[in-house]
Amino acid sequence: MIISMKKSATSEQIEHVKQLIESFGYKVHKSKGTERVIFGAIGDERGKEKLTCLEAQPGVEKVIPILSPYKLASRETQEDPTIVDLGMGVTVGGKRLLIIAGPCAVESREQILDVASAIQDSGAHMLRGGAFKPRTSPYAFQGLKQDGLVLLGMAKEQYSLPVITEIMDIKSLEVISDYADCLQVGARNIQNFQLLKELGRIRKPVLLKRGLSTTIEEFLMSAEYVLSGGNSQVILCERGIRTFETATRNTLDISAVPVLKEKTHLPVIVDPSHGTGHARYVAPMALAAIAAGADGLMIEVHPKPEEALSDGPQSLRPAEFKAMMEGLRRVANAVGREI
Amino acid sequence: MIISMKKSATSEQIEHVKQLIESFGYKVHKSKGTERVIFGAIGDERGKEKLTCLEAQPGVEKVIPILSPYKLASRETQEDPTIVDLGMGVTVGGKRLLIIAGPCAVESREQILDVASAIQDSGAHMLRGGAFKPRTSPYAFQGLKQDGLVLLGMAKEQYSLPVITEIMDIKSLEVISDYADCLQVGARNIQNFQLLKELGRIRKPVLLKRGLSTTIEEFLMSAEYVLSGGNSQVILCERGIRTFETATRNTLDISAVPVLKEKTHLPVIVDPSHGTGHARYVAPMALAAIAAGADGLMIEVHPKPEEALSDGPQSLRPAEFKAMMEGLRRVANAVGREI
Amino acid sequence: MIISMKKSATSEQIEHVKQLIESFGYKVHKSKGTERVIFGAIGDERGKEKLTCLEAQPGVEKVIPILSPYKLASRETQEDPTIVDLGMGVTVGGKRLLIIAGPCAVESREQILDVASAIQDSGAHMLRGGAFKPRTSPYAFQGLKQDGLVLLGMAKEQYSLPVITEIMDIKSLEVISDYADCLQVGARNIQNFQLLKELGRIRKPVLLKRGLSTTIEEFLMSAEYVLSGGNSQVILCERGIRTFETATRNTLDISAVPVLKEKTHLPVIVDPSHGTGHARYVAPMALAAIAAGADGLMIEVHPKPEEALSDGPQSLRPAEFKAMMEGLRRVANAVGREI
């Protein structure tokens, strides 16, 4: 930590802050600039709140952290990329991209089997489908719940695709774990720390979706919760942040891909369906994500978007998904990846 | 809902959309402008996803909702303000303002009793203190948990102050209900819909904190979750949104106060401690909130902010809190309120 | 400046960076933490780009500035508040608040005289009115230009109110200076540095409106442009920043008031009309601004908002303005100010 004193700080205030830093167990390094005194507090600053509280001390101007607050998620701790195994021969984090596709919500047997068949045919590796749905409105369709999981399991068997579905609370952890090959934490739960702690205790891959206003550092801290619980199988998913722009549902932060790939060894995928909110922008943004270095994609596909019970406007039809996959293969090859 | 067709839409597309709207059970009102056809879909549009999915239909340009999606929270449903009873003679929503104060986290018996004594002495009506703490870092202090609740209960008895504390998950609902007079849902859980549903079933007041990127409409939808579960004792709390500005921890959206007071009958309070993140900005923003029409405040007070286990930089010392309360009384009177 | 080296930096890289800092004319202060080397570069860092460019150097993790980049605008340079004299006995920055009111645009002789009469009657001190209007659309009303200035001058004489109007480019500097007692730089021109430089050369007060995405630090740098040109009569005006929230036209950042009052000696006023965009939120936000410590307000008033050529929805009627002024007096007194 760097503690910068005010220009007007008295020598008593300066001395007192020095003593406080030492009393917290840090070595102090004092540096006198032309205008003010600056302290370096030497020692592990992670999780140490006390230094930041020095801001409340008279004469202190600001306290600036130097180290990133995450450790297990950091590239400094692990150079090599983490490869997450999703079962049935599907992995993410290596040369081969991971393409997850499927409807926003499982709606019926026919719907999920139709989609599974179509996406498998187009070369996708994993099936998505919500059974427990977080909805802004209490009056909106909340998902088929356990019935949805059973239908997902059916589609998994029939089309040999591992499945991913969202977990919204600890209560349903067991039943979802029975059916899903990967548990997804939605954007709204990315700082539901109780849930993250529980997911640190299981031995299934976990996919974390970045929240609408989660910084990259906070996103990695959420991953740190799962990692520090003992579960190293974590996948990160950029899905759009909230900005002033309303032409898209969210602003898909593609630059989060190279930033995350630099800072962490965990695989990074992108969800252009939620990121844009409109089917016609999904394919260009999927190509962009892969070109920027993403390890995979999560795409919403629905046989009849105009009749979907949720997220219809952003869902691709099977034929649109197929066309996108063809373009994707070319871009993947152009950047040294494969599908 | 308004469904606007593209200028280039064919008459077949226009006719097909008309039939779809009717098939969803709506009366159609067609209007031909100089450039394009616009449909009005007449019928209750709340919770009806189908109309928004029309965007996926060829020829459709956009779908525009007219009604607000919340009903029970709306001023149109209830004109008179809701007065929430917090016990021990304390209410919020009427002429008297509600001043909640206390430390970010309960840290020790001495700390919580000291604060309770000080804030009661300065005229606060309710004691806050976190027992279960949501922390960005898994390595940070996570709260005293049940021990913290016991200490809160002790302070409540000794100083006759009802208490409020944060609930982070459904599991701790029972134990927290045993001790707290009001349950607080933190900014990070404002769209934890499972938790909101459970809180709709209890008979205790619930305080909802606006999330960092929650729109006012979404905030009211979260309230609607609790209200539609049967619990009408809901308090809303503005506590800062996330913007590009970094001089303050968050940007306290004071204008949310008049907007919320217009749209809903629920009481609205403001938390300038989290909203600004720096003790020196708390008092001016507290005055501003009351001047703008807020029904109360939630203020962090700590006997020794420089030694706090969390949120030290934004906590007032008891003497600072006392000085603020004096200014507050004058502003409250100036706008026809009392403390 | 603090230059933090990567954990993986080689000793050659560390040595090279040290030499570069010295070659830029700075004294180097090296500090070896538990994980990485940190350099302090001692010397005046204002306007020195070279140090920030060190980020491009191998082995460097990040470069962190310590000093604020503005000097003349800083409270460290001048403790006492600047009082700006607007003529006709009107000042801003002292105990008395400055209330500016008037229409968005001067539209006709009758309109501007009506408004001037009404606001003077309610106790406002200064008349606003746009003659050259910045409009998002090239097809919208662009102002009466010089004719508008003449009308403003007429109203000034008749009602003894100094006037303020917006300057959009250097070309109209002379003519506007002939009529206006204070020149306003609009939010969209806050980083029009050529214009700011010219305004540094004149001897008239300048009011700077914060841009929609201007940080407080950048805002002060824009003031620094005018101040460093030799014009010390600068007033700052918060008028809302752009965020994700759409219930208000912008998000009025009331917390900018205490932050600016801490960092600079310049007077700070608030424009709740542009800040909220809706007449019904103007009065509560005006009260909030004064409660938070603002030195004044700028309010849009129009005799018939529903017929205004611009900004009708956010303009108060004269009777509404009068009612607001009454509430304002009470709040001003409550915080030790007067109108």
Added chain:
Amino acid sequence: MIISMKKSATSEQIEHVKQLIESFGYKVHKSKGTERVIFGAIGDERGKEKLTCLEAQPGVEKVIPILSPYKLASRETQEDPTIVDLGMGVTVGGKRLLIIAGPCAVESREQILDVASAIQDSGAHMLRGGAFKPRTSPYAFQGLKQDGLVLLGMAKEQYSLPVITEIMDIKSLEVISDYADCLQVGARNIQNFQLLKELGRIRKPVLLKRGLSTTIEEFLMSAEYVLSGGNSQVILCERGIRTFETATRNTLDISAVPVLKEKTHLPVIVDPSHGTGHARYVAPMALAAIAAGADGLMIEVHPKPEEALSDGPQSLRPAEFKAMMEGLRRVANAVGREI
């Protein structure tokens, strides 16, 4: 326009609003829903402020525009893409991508010639270089001004590259036009409407950079200013918007590419240097932009970024640029484009 009345509107208010709409020259279409009355105002709504001012009318809930406010910039007005001719055989908007590269600022004869030689060698088509520099600080390097233009002209001759440079005010329009093949309007001037009007009168291509908080609709309105002045040679450039994320200097909004390509016929290019602010993220974001359908790129290249007078941290070294160009060719081919 759609005018939605409040549920509580009286029949007098409803009738009065109807008459007002008609008095503004619109045909009225009244639609009675289950809860409220909605009016459609039929007629060209572009540039018509009067309808939006109806919000000030008692009983009106909100006013919703249907048409986009731009006309000449719209795909509805011109289906075919505009191809802008930059001279020397270089165009943008067709199959071939436009690659612009060069330093942030022209610093010396040697520097600009070195860069020009390097980028030409790597296959770039156009040289950028600032002569008049907009700088946040009045104490920072402000550009070589006319000398910089002369150096740019020299590099143009020697390496047969058309050149682009920024125009900051109307005063320098003539001298810049003498040297530049395309005039760039910077992000901070995107709503400097006086400047845009002047650029509508010249017969040189103009490149408009999106502002930090400019919506896509406002961006197109700025283009409309130039187009409506008679200059149809307009290029749009996405260069990052301001959000809460600080890991990158701005958030490069890649999704603006498909949105703009849908809404307008004008060419769209991307500047990943300003968009990210860090050299190490430039190449991945350049690839992403092309994959998403951009018509070109603008890239900062400097022979010695660590000694640059501005924007060093985001400038590529010539060797890095060369490597990026190779990757770019592969991605361009993958999406059916060429360099």
